[in-house]
């Protein structure tokens with residue numbers, strides 16, 4: 411029996427925004443929203459807008475729909491809903507986590523951050539220097555943008571308490587071996603905090619297999635609503651200082667100082683409906699567990715995205731004026747480049763004029779772009795709903811815009 415490939419036409423029908431004809435290659439900034447998410451959002455706002463903590467009928471309905479959203483968030487990472495903290499964004503989740511972990515450290519303890527990461531997983535940790543912690547920077551290779559484990563080894567010592575690293579940079583695109591980072595950190599008694607925002611829209615994650623202590627991703631980049639998802643290892647969550655009201659004691663939800671945006675959490679249940687819709691379309695109905703279903707769907711997504719990515723990378727490599735960021739190897743569909751003699755804004759503008767949406771600039775990974783020695787990059791980041799026809803359009807447009 412041959413295994414199916416992703417039916418992209420079917421996928422595209424689930425995303426109403428695609429009908430506007432823009433070739434959308436700015437998914438690393440935020441993905442589009444499939445119909446089931448819109449339905450759950452509207453349904454919650456229209457029919458279930460009740461405080462979920464009582465035993466009234468509206469409260470029970472509301473609670474169930476919120477629980478569906480949390481379940482999906484947990485299933486994306488391979489953990490239980492009780493282990494998840496939801497917050498407005500990954501930036502805010504890391505900010506809160508940095509406050510919660512601060513009492514675990516002493517002046518003189520060392521924190522390793524990278525210059526490849528988005529600032530979300532750098533700034534909050536760097537501010538620990540105000541409490542006497544010493545910040546060490548794991549720097550990228552200035553030519554390729556890659557992080558090297560050998561450079562991390564030079565920074566690790568008995569003083570290291572925290573290593574903060576991205577699973578996949580929103581500029582370089584390569585997949586970092588975070589399991590290897592976590593192993594090294596553990597050897598010196600340090601914690602590993604991972605930013606999975608760039609990685610999560612493209613792969614089903616198994617956080618426990620990675621051996622990390624905390625992992626964050628953003629639901630609005632995984633065909634969901636505008637929320638940050640944070641997993642903290644239960645052992646660490648117990649040691650972290652609560653950030654919520656003193657009388658709230660459920661760990662790790664104590665890491666959320668405010669309440670939840672219930673309609674957005676409920677909307678996230680629609681991401682699960684969407685993945686199930688893809689499962690059913692490609693594999694028929696089955697009674698597998700959600701994780702098994704999602705794993706098969708993400709495998710289709712990975713294969714499709716790899717093919718599109720190879721076409722774009724091959725094209726960019728064929729142009730002498732292009733500097734492609736990142737080396738060959740495992741890469742999420744995040745492809746950044748610069749063009750000799752043109753600014754990133756100029757190239758992006760020429761693409762916008764052709765109804766092709768891309769990113770340009772530094773995307774809050776400013777340290778990375780600065781370290782690469784460029785004013786900004788053009789970013790082509792795609793998702794599984796992008797198709798070959800859009801890649802044709804992109805390549806055609808770039809052929810017209812770029813010097814050979």
Ligand SMILES: Cc1ncc(COP(=O)(O)O)c(C=O)c1O
Nearest residue numbers: 499500501528530580607608628
């Ligand atoms: C790699 C990466 N990390 C972190 C973030 C921050 O996520 P949020 O917008 O949820 O704070 C982004 C956002 O673009 C990102 O691309």
